[in-house]
Amino acid sequence: MNWFPLWNSIRIAAMSTVLVFFVGIFCAYYASRLPRAVKGLLDVVLTLPMVLPPTVCGYFLLVLFGTKRPLGVFLSRFGIQMVMSWTGGILAAFVVSFPLMYRTARGAFESFDETLAYSAQTLGLPNSYIFWRIRMPVCRQGILAGAVLAFARALGEYGATSMLIGYTPGKTATISTTVYQLWRTNDEAGAMRWVLVNLAISLVVLLAVNLLEQRQKEGNK
Amino acid sequence: MSLLVDIEKKVGQFHLRVSLEAEQGVTGLLGSSGCGKSMTLKCVAGILRPDRGIISLNGVTLFDSQRGIDLPPQKRKVGYLFQNYALFPHMTVKQNILCGLYHEKNQAKKHKKLEEVLKVLQLEELLERRPFQLSGGQAQRVALARILVGEPELLMLDEPFSALDSHLREKLQVELRSILADFGKTALLVTHSREEAFRLCGEVAVMSGGSVLLQRETHSLFENPQKVSVALLTGCKNIIPAQKRNAHLVEIPDWGISLETAEPVADTLTHIGIRGHSFHPEEQKNAFSVVVLDQIEEPFEWVVQFHFVGQKENTSALWWRVPKQAGMDLQPKTLGVHPDQVLLLEE
Numbered sequence: 001m002n003w004f005p006l007w008n009s010i011r012i013a014a015m016s017t018v019l020v021f022f023v024g025i026f027c028a029y030y031a032s033r034l035p036r037a038v039k040g041l042l043d044v045v046l047t048l049p050m051v052l053p054p055t056v057c058g059y060f061l062l063v064l065f066g067t068k069r070p071l072g073v074f075l076s077r078f079g080i081q082m083v084m085s086w087t088g089g090i091l092a093a094f095v096v097s098f099p100l101m102y103r104t105a106r107g108a109f110e111s112f113d114e115t116l117a118y119s120a121q122t123l124g125l126p127n128s129y130i131f132w133r134i135r136m137p138v139c140r141q142g143i144l145a146g147a148v149l150a151f152a153r154a155l156g157e158y159g160a161t162s163m164l165i166g167y168t169p170g171k172t173a174t175i176s177t178t179v180y181q182l183w184r185t186n187d188e189a190g191a192m193r194w195v196l197v198n199l200a201i202s203l204v205v206l207l208a209v210n211l212l213e214q215r216q217k218e219g220n221k
Numbered sequence: 222m223s224l225l226v227d228i229e230k231k232v233g234q235f236h237l238r239v240s241l242e243a244e245q246g247v248t249g250l251l252g253s254s255g256c257g258k259s260m261t262l263k264c265v266a267g268i269l270r271p272d273r274g275i276i277s278l279n280g281v282t283l284f285d286s287q288r289g290i291d292l293p294p295q296k297r298k299v300g301y302l303f304q305n306y307a308l309f310p311h312m313t314v315k316q317n318i319l320c321g322l323y324h325e326k327n328q329a330k331k332h333k334k335l336e337e338v339l340k341v342l343q344l345e346e347l348l349e350r351r352p353f354q355l356s357g358g359q360a361q362r363v364a365l366a367r368i369l370v371g372e373p374e375l376l377m378l379d380e381p382f383s384a385l386d387s388h389l390r391e392k393l394q395v396e397l398r399s400i401l402a403d404f405g406k407t408a409l410l411v412t413h414s415r416e417e418a419f420r421l422c423g424e425v426a427v428m429s430g431g432s433v434l435l436q437r438e439t440h441s442l443f444e445n446p447q448k449v450s451v452a453l454l455t456g457c458k459n460i461i462p463a464q465k466r467n468a469h470l471v472e473i474p475d476w477g478i479s480l481e482t483a484e485p486v487a488d489t490l491t492h493i494g495i496r497g498h499s500f501h502p503e504e505q506k507n508a509f510s511v512v513v514l515d516q517i518e519e520p521f522e523w524v525v526q527f528h529f530v531g532q533k534e535n536t537s538a539l540w541w542r543v544p545k546q547a548g549m550d551l552q553p554k555t556l557g558v559h560p561d562q563v564l565l566l567e568e
Binding site: 113 | 263266267268293294295296297299300301303304305307309310311320321323324364367368371
């Protein structure tokens with residue numbers, strides 16, 4: 001059995017999650033401090049990929065990053081190609097999983113008790129310390145939940161991925177595109193194998209979430 | 222003087238216009254909720270930015286809109302005890318207190334200061350606990366330790382007892398009194414409780430509707446509140462419109478009586494006030510016939526509600542507060558008030 005799809009899925013999901021983690025936190029933090037009207041608008045734009053069919057997201061990505069399109073041409077100058085390459089998978093997974101991180105992290109930031117930050121300021125703690133050592137740890141439950149959800153979503157991404165990077169065995173194949181491809185070509189046993197692999201990963205992820213939550217409860221309240 | 226505040230800030234309909242001076246010792250900010258007390262503290266701390274004005278502390282300008290000075294909260298050396306104490310929930314007591322020593326890089330000194338404050342505030346036993354494992358009083362001590370360890374120039378306490386059960390409150394007020402005395406610098410205490418202000422503050426600034434009405438030594442403020450709103454805040458129950466008759470006589474049309482006063486009456490007088498405790502059955506001066514309407518029992522006092530005989534209808538009953546004692550008469554024929562107990566007030 002060729003394990004490439006597993007490796008490819010995991011690297012795509014892992015890298016997109018790292019990106020989503022930082023960009024999502026950044027957007028969530030600033031969105032939570034914006035005036036209501038602006039926030040509403042930004043919210044719609046940033047959450048859109050969650051409600052759009054993934055194939056529509058994939059279409060937009062092709063329009064933006066196609067090899068003859070402006071962004072695609074721009075990136076090709078640095079030797080980066082999004083279409084039909086595994087790096088495009090990161091982009092697709094990023095776009096689709098971003099709203100999950102953004103929304104959960106924003107909820108966590110909004111419920112943060114701002115007097116903690118104020119008192120930290122009057123105690124003389126620098127703002128970067130307040131953000132990374134007080135705000136983030138206090139909000140970590142929401143942030144971690146967002147990251148895990150984003151990872152799970154990225155791992156299962158199919159629609160936008162297949163539009164943007166297609167299915168090339170050994171090159172762009174992920175678990176979900178492989179399952180579809182094998183089923184389509186009447187290799188039911190092969191599809192079944194990958195379904196089981198996917199199930200195993202999902203179980204591990206969910207167990208990890210539960211464990212994290214439990215530890216959180218014991219350690220904090 | 223040590224603290225000088227003269228600021229203005231508009232937030233929606235609310236207009237804060239505070240000018241305030243505080244010397245060494247405890248100055249109370251007394252006012253009902255929403256009068257701008259906490260907002261004033263936040264401006265002094267640098268959390269909120271006034272629209273214009275000056276804030277200076279021990280000769281250091283913290284804020285000056287004209288000169289464009291606006292020090293960040295980190296540089297103001299202002300300790301701020303929040304109503305909910307704002308302990309960091311994910312840190313132990315020790316880690317919380319060490320946050321106050323963030324800038325002390327000398328480990329030996331850091332350790333020494335920590336030991337000192339732990340001893341003074343009796344926190345040695347609680348070091349490894351987390352905030353949710355502390356009682357209200359303990360949490361307050363930890364929050365104070367975290368502030369005091371950084372040696373601020375000014376200590377600001379925002380309703381420090383509002384999060385506590387009433388039976389704990391008095392005990393902790395006594396504790397806080399000695400902590401404040403040890404602190405020895407300037408402190409501002411925000412409160413809406415006159416008992417708290419009376420017990421803890423050498424001076425009181427009364428705030429209402431975003432500005433300071435009056436700032437005075439605490440005793441004289443309670444003895445002579447001068448303004449109707451101040452009298453109300455200091456707990457005066459019987460306040461009524463009045464007119465000047467002559468230099469030592471005021472007429473109260475609603476009660477159908479005139480009262481002698483010890484203080485000379487100003488032309489600007491609009492109201493008088495009489496505290497519930499100021500009435501006495503055996504007082505000969507300013508004594509008038511009364512009709513008792515109701516008697517309400519409290520743990521150590523009776524509250525008697527009454528009318529004067531000639532009182533207009535549809536006017537509120539008066540309050541007479543009398544400590545419980547054996548053989549007392551709760552249905553007196555007359556009640557009198559000594560002329561020096563008549564508070565002369567202006568709108």
